[in-house]
Amino acid sequence: MAESDVQNGVxxxxxxxxxxxxLLLQAPKATDAxxxxxxxxxxxxxxxxxxxxxxxxxxxxxxxxxxxRVSDFSLLVSNVFDDSASAEKVAESRVVLFLETEDxxxxxxxxxxxxxxxxxxxxxxxxxxxxxxxxxxxxxxxxTWLIGTPAKESPVGEV
Amino acid sequence: MAESDVQNGVxxxxxxxxxxxxLLLQAPKATDAxxxxxxxxxxxxxxxxxxxxxxxxxxxxxxxxxxxRVSDFSLLVSNVFDDSASAEKVAESRVVLFLETEDxxxxxxxxxxxxxxxxxxxxxxxxxxxxxxxxxxxxxxxxTWLIGTPAKESPVGEV
Numbered sequence: 155m156a157e158s159d160v161q162n163g164v165x166x167x168x169x170x171x172x173x174x175x176x177l178l179l180q181a182p183k184a185t186d187a188x189x190x191x192x193x194x195x196x197x198x199x200x201x202x203x204x205x206x207x208x209x210x211x212x213x214x215x216x217x218x219x220x221x222x223r224v225s226d227f228s229l230l231v232s233n234v235f236d237d238s239a240s241a242e243k244v245a246e247s248r249v250v251l252f253l254e255t256e257d258x259x260x261x262x263x264x265x266x267x268x269x270x271x272x273x274x275x276x277x278x279x280x281x282x283x284x285x286x287x288x289x290x291x292x293x294x295x296x297x298t299w300l301i302g303t304p305a306k307e308s309p310v311g312e313v
Numbered sequence: 314m315a316e317s318d319v320q321n322g323v324x325x326x327x328x329x330x331x332x333x334x335x336l337l338l339q340a341p342k343a344t345d346a347x348x349x350x351x352x353x354x355x356x357x358x359x360x361x362x363x364x365x366x367x368x369x370x371x372x373x374x375x376x377x378x379x380x381x382r383v384s385d386f387s388l389l390v391s392n393v394f395d396d397s398a399s400a401e402k403v404a405e406s407r408v409v410l411f412l413e414t415e416d417x418x419x420x421x422x423x424x425x426x427x428x429x430x431x432x433x434x435x436x437x438x439x440x441x442x443x444x445x446x447x448x449x450x451x452x453x454x455x456x457t458w459l460i461g462t463p464a465k466e467s468p469v470g471e472v
Contacts, residue, residue: 167355168354168355169355169384170354170383170384171384172386173383173384173385173386173388175334175408177454177456179454183454186453186454187452187453187454190427190428190429190452190453190454191452193423193426193427193428194423194426194427194428194429194452195327195329195412195420195423195424196326196327196328196423224332224412225328225329225330226332227331229332248408248455248456249334249407249408249410249456251408253354253383261354264352264353264354264355265353265354267352267353268349268352268353269349269353270349270353293346293349293350293353294345294346294349295336295338295346295349296407297336
């Protein structure tokens with residue numbers, strides 16, 4: 155049974171559609187890590203996101219993130235570049251927990267009420283989260299959570 | 314399509330039945346963390362494992378690990394006690410990735426061939442893994458994986 159909230163007299167049930175641990179690696183190690191997870195766990199590559207800036211500057215586009223599937227389970231393997239805002243996060247917490255929901259405002263609000271701290275407000279996602287609106291939260295125990303939802307207003311083909 | 318192995322002329326497909334990130338917390342914080350995830354993400358408690366030694370010594374049995382369900386996804390929230398062998402692991406890597414399989418020997422062997430290092434050989438699990446045979450591996454990128462399988466020979470009712 156899912157827990158329910160009563161807000162403004164309307165009962166709302168919070169639900170999540172996906173849960174994907176994201177492994178952060180100092181760039182460019184994610185490429186080798188992806189090869190390892192394919193070899194070690196028979197992981198299958200679902201999609202990869204390239205680094206848009208580096209794509210223009212270099213011959214070989216740098217990998218930003220790869221989504222892998224291990225049986226029925228998803229895993230994101232991502233490079234953190236030194237010029238990225240999240241570079242400092244690699245040492246601190248190398249696994250980020252991503253939850254996909256249909257109602258990001260309600261999900262963030264509920265988590266904050268419970269004691270989570272917003273590290274990045276709801277905004278257009280980048281890297282593996284392009285096409286999604288994403289917020290980054292730190293829970294009271296030091297774990298980082300990303301709450302995301304597919305962007306409704308994004309025109310088809312723009313992503 | 315799952316990746317296949319040809320071993321001794323027999324094609325084997327490696328598959329996993331569950332994937333559960335395990336969050337490690339310095340004891341006794343897991344109790345509060347469980348309350349937080351219930352409040353923040355509408356997580357539902359599936360089961361809890363108590364600390365058998367501390368159960369005898371103390372009035373209130375200490376929680377070792379709680380399995381939570383967030384929508385269709387499982388998460389383990391575990392206390393690490395100072396007297397535990399894994400105490401040092403909390404600072405180093407606070408998220409451990411658990412994979413359940415039906416053929417633990419094949420899964421461990423494949424991961425080791427790919428470059429993983431065995432930290433704990435296949436043995437009877439404790440805490441949230443009681444009733445399972447579990448091996449602990451470190452991948453070449455510093456992440457810790459537990460590969461587990463339900464123990465076949467364990468008599469019903471002994472766990």
